[in-house]
Amino acid sequence: MSAPLLELRDVAKGFPxxxxxxxxxxxxxxxxxxxxxxxxxxxxAIVGESGCGKSxxxxxxxxxxxxxQGQILFEGEDLRGLSARALRARRRDMQLIFQDPFASLDPRxxxxxxxxxxxxxxxxxxxxxxxxxxxxxxxxxxxxPELARRWPHExxxxxxxxxxxARALASQPKLIIGDEPVSALDVSVxxxxxxxxxxxxxxxxxxxxxxSHDLGVVRHIADRVAVMYxxxxxxxxxxxxxxxxxxxxxxxxxxxxxxGQGHANAPLLEGDIPSPINPPSGCRxxxxxxxxxxxxxxxxxxxxxxxxxAACHFQQNLPPALVGQDVDTGGERLRRLQAYFTxxxxxxxxxx
Amino acid sequence: xxxxxxxLARVTVEFPTDRGRLRPxxxxxxxxxxxxxxAVVGESGCGKSxxxxxxxxxxxxxxxxxxxxxxxxxxxxxxxxxxxxxxxxxEMAMVFQEPMTSLNPAFTAGEQVAxxxxxxxxxxxxxxxxxxxxxxxxxxxxxxxxxARSYPHQLSGGMRQRVMIAMxxxxxxxxLIADEPTTALDVTVQAQILALIDEMKRETGTxxxxxTHDLGVVRDHADDVVVMYAGRVAERARAADLFANPQHPYTIGLLGAVPRLxxxxxxLASIEGTVPDLMNPPPGCRFAPRCPFAIARCAEQPPLAEVxxxxxxxxxxxxxxTLLEQxx
Numbered sequence: 196m197s198a199p200l201l202e203l204r205d206v207a208k209g210f211p212x213x214x215x216x217x218x219x220x221x222x223x224x225x226x227x228x229x230x231x232x233x234x235x236x237x238x239x240a241i242v243g244e245s246g247c248g249k250s251x252x253x254x255x256x257x258x259x260x261x262x263x264q265g266q267i268l269f270e271g272e273d274l275r276g277l278s279a280r281a282l283r284a285r286r287r288d289m290q291l292i293f294q295d296p297f298a299s300l301d302p303r304x305x306x307x308x309x310x311x312x313x314x315x316x317x318x319x320x321x322x323x324x325x326x327x328x329x330x331x332x333x334x335x336x337x338x339x340p341e342l343a344r345r346w347p348h349e350x351x352x353x354x355x356x357x358x359x360x361a362r363a364l365a366s367q368p369k370l371i372i373g374d375e376p377v378s379a380l381d382v383s384v385x386x387x388x389x390x391x392x393x394x395x396x397x398x399x400x401x402x403x404x405x406x407s408h409d410l411g412v413v414r415h416i417a418d419r420v421a422v423m424y425x426x427x428x429x430x431x432x433x434x435x436x437x438x439x440x441x442x443x444x445x446x447x448x449x450x451x452x453x454x455g456q457g458h459a460n461a462p463l464l465e466g467d468i469p470s471p472i473n474p475p476s477g478c479r480x481x482x483x484x485x486x487x488x489x490x491x492x493x494x495x496x497x498x499x500x501x502x503x504x505a506a507c508h509f510q511q512n513l514p515p516a517l518v519g520q521d522v523d524t525g526g527e528r529l530r531r532l533q534a535y536f537t538x539x540x541x542x543x544x545x546x547x
Numbered sequence: 548x549x550x551x552x553x554x555l556a557r558v559t560v561e562f563p564t565d566r567g568r569l570r571p572x573x574x575x576x577x578x579x580x581x582x583x584x585x586a587v588v589g590e591s592g593c594g595k596s597x598x599x600x601x602x603x604x605x606x607x608x609x610x611x612x613x614x615x616x617x618x619x620x621x622x623x624x625x626x627x628x629x630x631x632x633x634x635x636x637x638e639m640a641m642v643f644q645e646p647m648t649s650l651n652p653a654f655t656a657g658e659q660v661a662x663x664x665x666x667x668x669x670x671x672x673x674x675x676x677x678x679x680x681x682x683x684x685x686x687x688x689x690x691x692x693x694x695a696r697s698y699p700h701q702l703s704g705g706m707r708q709r710v711m712i713a714m715x716x717x718x719x720x721x722x723l724i725a726d727e728p729t730t731a732l733d734v735t736v737q738a739q740i741l742a743l744i745d746e747m748k749r750e751t752g753t754x755x756x757x758x759t760h761d762l763g764v765v766r767d768h769a770d771d772v773v774v775m776y777a778g779r780v781a782e783r784a785r786a787a788d789l790f791a792n793p794q795h796p797y798t799i800g801l802l803g804a805v806p807r808l809x810x811x812x813x814x815l816a817s818i819e820g821t822v823p824d825l826m827n828p829p830p831g832c833r834f835a836p837r838c839p840f841a842i843a844r845c846a847e848q849p850p851l852a853e854v855x856x857x858x859x860x861x862x863x864x865x866x867x868x869t870l871l872e873q874x875x
Contacts (some may be wrong), residue, residue, distance in 0.1 A: 244733035351821050381590035382760060386804035386815040393814070408734065415806035415815065435810065451710055452738040455763025463742060464735045466689075467703045524790040525802065531871055533803040533816045536796065540819055540841030 199268070200370055200402045201233040201256060206265030208255055212472055223471045225251040227426035229265075233370075233402055240405040240417035240434070242449070246468055247423040249406045250425035253372045256404065257289050258282060269370070287317040290363035296355030297540035300347040306333070306358055315363040330363040337391055353384035357391065364395070372404040379411060389415060410453050414438055422446045423492070424478040425471055432503030441517060442505035445480045447516050486513060550620050551578035552721050552754035553602065558614040560594070560601050561591040566826050571597045573778040574614070576851075579771070581721070582748060586769035586786065588762060592822050593775040595758045599724045602756070603641050604631040617766055619721055632692075637667040640715035644727040646707035650699040656710045657683070657695025660717055667718045682713040705736035709743065716747050723748070726758040741768050762805055766790055774798050777823050777833035780851055784858040794860035794867060797834045833862070840864050 206229050209222040218396055226248045233239045241249045254260045258274045267274040269285065277285060290313075295301040300309055310329045312321055320328045330340035336357040347355060356376065363371055376392070377385045393416055396403050407413050413420055414434060421431040422443065430443040441447045448464040466483050472480060475482045481491040486509055494504045507513075560572035574593040579585040587595045601612045604623065616623045618639060623631060635641075643649045651659060660682055661675035670678060672741055674847025676695070677749060683691035686709045699707055708728060725744060729737035748755050757769060765772055765786060772789045774782040776799065782795040794798055820837045823829055831834050835845040844863045851861040864870060 241734055244735065266857050353821065382762075382801060382804050383590060383818040384821070386806075386817040387819070389806065389815055390817055410734070411806035411808055414810050438808065438810070448735055450808070452734045453763065454738070454741070454761060454768075454807075455766045456808065463738050465739075465859070467736065468733070524787070525793065526791075528868070529793065529799070529802065532793075532799050532867055535870060536799050536803065536839055537814070539818045540817070543839055544819060 198235055198266065198268075199232045200235040200270060201231075201404070202264045202266075202268040203229055203252075203256060204266040204268070205229045205230055206252070206255055206262050206267060208251055208260065208262050210240075218433055221472055224426050225471065226255060226262075229423075229426075229428055230429070231421055231428070233404060235369075235402055236400050238396060238403045238405060238416055239417045240407060241411040241412060241423060242407060242420060243423035244408060244449075244468060246471060248471075249423050250374050250428040252423070253374050253404065253406045257286075257372060259291070287313070287319075287366040288368050289370040289372070290366065290368040292356075292359055292363050292371060292373040292376045293528070294378050295360055296352050296379065299359050300355055300362075302347055304347075305337075305343065306345055306347070306350075309347070309358065310343075310362050310365055313362060319366060319367045328365075329361075332365055333358075335364065336361045336469070337387075351384070353380055353388060356380065356388050360388075360391065366398070368401075369404045370404070374406045374455065375408070376405070376509055378407065378409060385412075410438075410450065422449065425468065425474050427479060427506070428498075429480065429507070430503075430505040431498075431501075432505075436503045440503075442500070442503070442510045442513075443480075444484045444486055444508050444513065446505075447513075448483075450516075478506070523536070549580060551580050551617075552619055553756065554578040554615070554617040555598075555602070556615040556617075558595050558598065558612065558616060558724065560602060560606065561611045561613070562607075562609050565824070569825055571778050571825055572601065575773075575775070575778075575780055576614075577773050577780070577783060579722070579754040579756060580753050582752045583770040584745075584748065584756045584757050584768055585771045585773065586765040587773045587775060588760055588765050589775035590760060590822065592777070592825070594778040595775050596726055598775075599641065599726050599756065599758050602722075602724060603635060603639060604628075605635075605641075630692075636663050637718050638720055639724070640718070640720040641724040641726065642708070642711045642715050642728045644730050646711045646731075647699060649711055650707060652699055655696050655698055655708075656702065660695075660710065660714045663714050663717050678717065679713070682717050683710070686710075686713045686747075687718075688713070704732055704796040705740065708732065708736075708740050712740070712743060712747065715742055716751065716753070719751055720753060720862075721757070723753050724756045724758070727760070728757075729764070730760070737764075744768070762802065774801070775826060778825060779833060780859075780861060781834065782858075782860045783851065788855070788858045792855070792858070794854045794858065794865045795834075795862050796838045796864070796867065797842050798860075799867070800837075832863070838871060840867070 209224045211222050212220050214220045228401045243249050255262050307329050310332055311325050314325055329343055333340050338357050377388050405417055417434045420434045420437045421428050424445050430446045441450055464483055469482055469501045477493050478491040478496050481487040490508050498504045498506050555574050558575045562569045575598055589595050600606045602616055657676055657679045660679035664670045664675040664678050680691050680695045683695055688694045688709050698818040729740050769786040772786045773780055776797050781797045800816055818837050823833055831846040831848050835841040849861045849863045851859045854860050854865050
């Protein structure tokens with residue numbers, strides 16, 4: 196395993212909760228003691244449902260919000276110890292892509308201005324070369340360079356997300372964090388952007404943290420996956436292992452709930468995620484867990500395992516998991532048709 | 548064969564705009580029988596939600612509907628606005644994507660369900676509220692008595708959608724239209740809500756039209772499917788047939804664009820380009836500009852023709868199996 200580009204050690208962040216009159220009524224521990232390692236050149240996915248803290252974690256990792264405790268090591272250097280100025284200089288190495296391409300681009304800037312801004316900010320190229328570099332970046336993300344003079348509103352969601360990616364790439368970052376970068380897109384456009392991200396990660400040797408609730412996308416592009424529930428990581432490991440042999444009951448429930456696997460009648464997780472203001476004692480998943488016992492309320496389960504870890508007292512004693520798998524009803528015919536479809540699409544793309 | 552609960556015949560929807568007439572739905576036909584779920588699947592702008600609103604009679608001002616929409620044999624388009632209003636909530640009901648915007652924040656959840664019962668079933672206020680609590684229990688809202696007295700903002704997203712389903716089903720409608728009912732919800736809650744709709748359908752024999760962009764949801768919950776593209780039906784089949792033997796190139800691309808949970812494919816099939824501008828649609832087949840299998844003839848609109856019994860596709864090149872023979 197290569198050296199970590201990013202490492203989080205016991206990071207925590209709480210937000211104050213106020214009542215209608217603005218009085219402090221406790222705190223939400225949005226992220227509660229998270230440790231993670233992202234090796235250079237790898238893709239780590241952070242998955243979980245709304246309110247699990249995954250987006251907060253992404254912002255903490257870039258120090259866009261300040262952590263309450265813990266270390267955030269970027270190439271071994273603790274970002275929390277940097278001065279504002281040193282942090283600004285570091286920022287060119289790390290970029291964030293947001294979910295909503297309609298909100299993340301300034302409507303008053305042309306595409307060229309938006310993509311050139313980080314070039315100028317970090318002094319990447321001399322002014323004279325800006326236009327050319329913007330053109331390169333746009334073609335890199337599959338947009339015609341002539342589009343540089345256009346305004347964001349002239350583009351579709353998928354094209355805007357490509358512009359946001361070009362902007363993120365402009366400063367030649369080592370790390371990109373994508374917070375639900377394809378969730379707002381229609382499935383055919385989502386596939387285009389997923390393919391683009393995969394190409395960029397491979398060709399540029401990027402390290403990528405993908406924050407997502409979409410398990411299919413995660414399975415498709417992540418090397419490792421961390422599953423979060425109510426501010427804590429409950430399972431982490433190589434993607435194929437976590438999906439193929441999930442060890443935490445929550446991961447199992449999450450995988451089983453993905454539609455399209457032909458087991459619509461599998462037992463479902465009951466209830467909603469509890470309020471993070473007053474999370475359950477011990478294991479936070481115990482209130483919804485079909486295997487919970489008295490011990491789970493008393494002790495926080497430790498992370499156990501090597502390489503593939505899970506925080507569950509009874510992970511050794513669970514019944515075999517229902518493994519996440521789509522039903523392959525289309526079979527060989529569909530696979531051949533899809534291959535032919537992709538082939539012909541590419542051939543026509545080359546001609547155009 | 549029994550009369551379908553809902554029958555759409557060449558439905559069109561048009562809106563006048565500054566740039567001319569916009570036709571987001573163009574000749575859509577399908578029918579749903581009692582106790583069955585028909586899924587309408589497609590990407591944004593394909594016309595699936597506009598079709599739903601046309602059925603309900605809830606189109607925005609200026610929307611004009613052509614063709615025929617029959618509910619239990621009765622032509623809805625021939626009814627007066629008052630008659631249609633009487634059908635809504637009573638004989639047909641709709642559940643929307645975002646329950647918060649469909650619930651009135653100023654009234655408790657129970658009062659809103661009770662109101663539907665008072666209007667459509669003429670129950671007294673007390674009897675209606677008691678029935679509302681009973682409905683809350685049936686959609687498995689925990690502590691139904693207390694929840695009925697809660698305001699929408701005090702409920703979670705999943706709970707609000709249960710309230711919407713309770714309200715929709717309170718009057719035992721013949722038809723339930725669910726427009727992306729779980730898109731705003733987390734995956735574990737989505738599974739609960741879809742299971743609930745299935746269960747209610749089995750109990751009451753309600754016909755369900757499920758509008759969704761998620762092929763996984765279609766696979767698990769639909770009996771029949773209509774695939775829409777740019778306002779038209781691209782393919783129509785029993786759900787099992789569609790997945791086993793898809794016939795329209797758009798369906799092939801769509802199925803390949805969804806990443807699979809067991810991994811495998813190195814690259815997703817992507818459909819290049821974007822959906823056409825409906826103010827200025829391409830002539831003939833609307834998918835042709837993005838279709839890798841398009842030929843000269845595609846400049847003419849292909850009819851929705853039977854490929855195998857009960858399975859129709861609007862494509863000159865269907866059945867696509869002949870393409871594979873050529874490719875081999």
